[in-house]
Amino acid sequence: MKPALTSRDWFPKVAAATLPGAGLTLGVIGVLGCVSHGDVTPRDASGQFLMWLAALIWVVLLGTCFLFRSGRQAWLSLVAANIIVWSAYGLTRMLLS
């Protein structure tokens, strides 16, 4: 039986969603931007869509981070997700250049 969720360890969870969460968001935007367009400027519609998407992803991460079993798990999961997404970003840039 999994231990019950509490709001006591909110700080490490929120910190995880704020810092690695922001990194993850940017990584996703980076990958999508490279794959979809290759040259995004803010004046462009796709650049603006990515900006809205970034806000949405970050907000959802901040809102759902309390569902992680512990602060430690939040950090581990989000850092792992960062590594995956940023590797994907590096790979995409390498392939596209």
Place this chain on the structure above:
Amino acid sequence: MKIRGDIVQTYRDVHSWVGIISALFLFVAFYAGAISMLEQPLQDWLSPAVHLPAPVPLARTPELLARIFADYPEARENYTIVLADDAAARGRVIWSPSRGQARGPVPVRAAGLDADGALVTSKPATSQTARFIDVLHQQVGLPLPHETAMIVMGVVALLYAIALISGVIAYLPSLAKTLFAVRIDGGARKRWLDFHNLLGIFSLPFHIVMALTSVVFAFHEQIFSLEHMLISPTRPAGLHQGPRPMPMPHRERPSPTPVLPPMAILEALTRQAPGFVPETLNYTRMHDRMTLRVTGHDDRYSLRGPTEGFANLDPSTGRIISADYMPGHQPAAFAILTTFFALHFGSFGGVWVRWGYVVLGFGGAFLFYTGNRLWIVSRRRRERRSGLMRDTRGTRFLEALTSGCTLGCIAGISAIFCASPYLTSGGEYGSVSMLYYSVFAIFVTSGFILPPPVAHRLHLAIAGIITLGIPVALAIAPQTSLLSPIGGSLTLCTVLIGFTLLFASRRPFRATLPPQG
């Protein structure tokens, strides 16, 4: 739908705490935001009259322009032709001696022709009262430099988003059974809870839109520059917003190409975009070329800005160069993006949606107020149950702050409306700001000095009286008339809000507390 009990409990805690941190900022943002829906008509109404002859017909504008350029050569750099006759009463042609988009009021000059065809100019004074309320809305009530305030606003917007997500997870599944119940006589806690739930559920889509758009408004510049670094790192970050760069002319011209007269521009515009109602033509010189931006609206489509969309035209042919932000002519992607903005500004669907947004804005403010009240009453109940006979410092602090900030905001805004017609230029920014923050500070301070029930009733009564004073002050003032659409609307709102506040101050606040012990 069943959600595990521990998840619900976790999100209840999260909802209370993020709610309590952000609610007072959000109250100011929503109360001021509701009023800022009427910013333009309020500004026109509160501004002193301009002493200019009746606007020249559009066909004679070239003659007016020639005279302006002869006397004020700097006007060639950037000038605006106002198209609608009623708006043009404040100047058919206006220009600003200083270029650029500085924040705050930019001094402008307006001109017309008298009966003999001589040039008459004026420096129209614009009331900054409505503008101040808009800034109050954007900066969640904080008197900070704009950049700093936007960061704080962004954090508040993020908390607001978390409060929405947690509120939905924690309360939505169990709400169906008590949806329409407002238990007026079930004790203060149940009453505030029912009000809070009812408002929360029925304005949820509105709040989701507001939370997400506010996060974007706060952080878009940072996100754009990071995006730019990630996706095309070799080029310097360009400025966003505004139109795409227009194609350069094939050969450099020593002097600007001649521009078409306004009538010809309007003809070309009607041919290309029937249904678009142009409001202003703005000409700017850029590197020996004139650029022309036409602002306007089309009631069938949503608008990118609070009151208008725009298109860029070739001033020498009247051809539309960029319609990215032109209602009804946007490419699909831009039209979708415009919808997000329009959903924040309420700039779609005409006057009924605008008034709907006023109501939703006031409703939102009340939602945050009920949230705080609920927190205070629940906490007090818990404290009494655990044997404490007096409020803890936290409860007392929040009670004083809630009463002082919310009613201080209402009273402060009402006070600047009352004073506006009697201040120089219908209220300069500095004096309006000073008056608002003085009233606000008095309310917050008195909230901490007086015993909470006394302070609360006193705040309600004074805020109510000042609010009811608005129609009186504006009726007495010579330049504002209540017998106009905006005057009538303002009177209606102030009477409703004022009497509600007075009514609420009537009965002792503590009488509705659950029995102690």
